[in-house]
Amino acid sequence: KQIIIQQLPLVMITTSEDENPYAIFETLNERGLQLEESDLIRNHVFMQLSLTEQDRFNDEHWMPFEQKFEETDDYSGVDLTEFYRDYMMRTGEYVQKNEIYHQFKRRTSEMTPRELVDELSYYGDLYLWIQRPETAPNEELTNALRRLQYLEIGTAHQLVLNLLYRWDSDDLSIDELLETLHGLESFVLRRFICGRSTRGYYRTFPIAARSIEDDDVKGSLFAYLKSQGWPDDTELLDNILRFDMYNRDKKKTWLVLRTLEEQFGHREPVQYDELTIEHVMPQTIDDNEWGDEWKAMLGDEWERIHDQWLHALGNLTLSGYNPELSNRPFDEKRELLMESHVELNGYFEECDNWTEKTIRERNQELAERLASIWRVPQVDD
Structure with a gap:
């Protein structure tokens, strides 16, 4: 001083x-x-x-x-x-x-x-x-x-x-x-x-x-x-197969999942601020009882499948039960997801297991919906 x-x-x-x-x-x-x-x-x-x-x-x-640009109680300064x-x-x-x-x-x-x-x-x-x-x-x-x-x-x-x-x-x-x-x-x-x-x-x-x-x-x-x-759609659908969406940008991932959910046209407003992004196949597969169940479901190549598909769109959804879901086995996760009243999770009702095949199928379905929402407009050359 x-x-x-x-x-x-x-x-x-x-x-x-x-x-x-x-x-x-x-x-x-x-x-x-x-x-x-x-x-x-x-x-x-x-x-x-x-x-x-x-x-x-x-x-x-x-x-x-x-003064319009200054910080307020509700907004940060610009x-x-x-x-x-x-x-x-x-x-x-x-x-x-x-x-x-x-x-x-x-x-x-x-x-x-x-x-x-x-x-x-x-x-x-x-x-x-x-x-x-x-x-x-x-x-x-x-x-x-x-x-x-x-x-x-x-x-x-x-x-x-x-x-x-x-x-x-x-x-x-x-x-x-x-x-x-x-x-x-x-x-x-x-x-x-x-x-x-x-x-x-x-x-x-x-x-x-x-x-x-x-x-x-x-x-x-x-x-x-x-x-x-x-x-175009061909390039989009080809790239989304191997795209780690969540890992690349969580905000854009949230926008995509929220928009996909909004397309169901809810009669009552959804409290999106109470929802978080959930990985169906969990981010961590531990050496314990739950982890053993996931390894058995994914098969001998579980490590490759986990690395390849963990952050893909097909493995992501919205839920208000993130802490409860944690790393639970798929059967338990499915029950909680079905209770969330998120329409995206209706997909899991008919799923008996969660494997590379089912993740790929859901990934394709969501990718096609994404392409139909965010279209490339037709313009005159």
């Missing part, structure tokens, strides 16, 4: 009434002070105001805008710098992370501070729908945006922002918007299962936004995404 007090220099700069502190701040920053891009943008905006305007503008306009970047890329122009401030200055040079904060506040509201889906204006959109969160595609936020603006401006109907967001789901999920690289997404999605044609938003966007490699 004493070393910090003795060696940490403190500089106080006093300005006269006719000096703009924001201009002095920018001059100092040009000499090497490392700050967030959002701090530099704020400073730039205030430099456009006279000294007598700054306090009022801050209280009435700027602070209410920035990064302002990332918002500025996605805001600028929404029309398809790529912005490097170290160029956010300079690009912002260039692209907003014709706007007054008031015009700018009004536009930022408007797009900020749309952006927060993406980050906080529960704040979206209707339930269908909330569900669609929440699903995108499970896919963890932050690189597509500028594209989604573009689409939300088009809907809010009445250029897209709600049905068209939902179809477009679902298509984005399909593109990302199919590529995930087929092992396609995500490395280029940081360029793919801004270009996708630029590719949109005003008179055919959905068709033009889907045509572009298809040109970037949208796996």
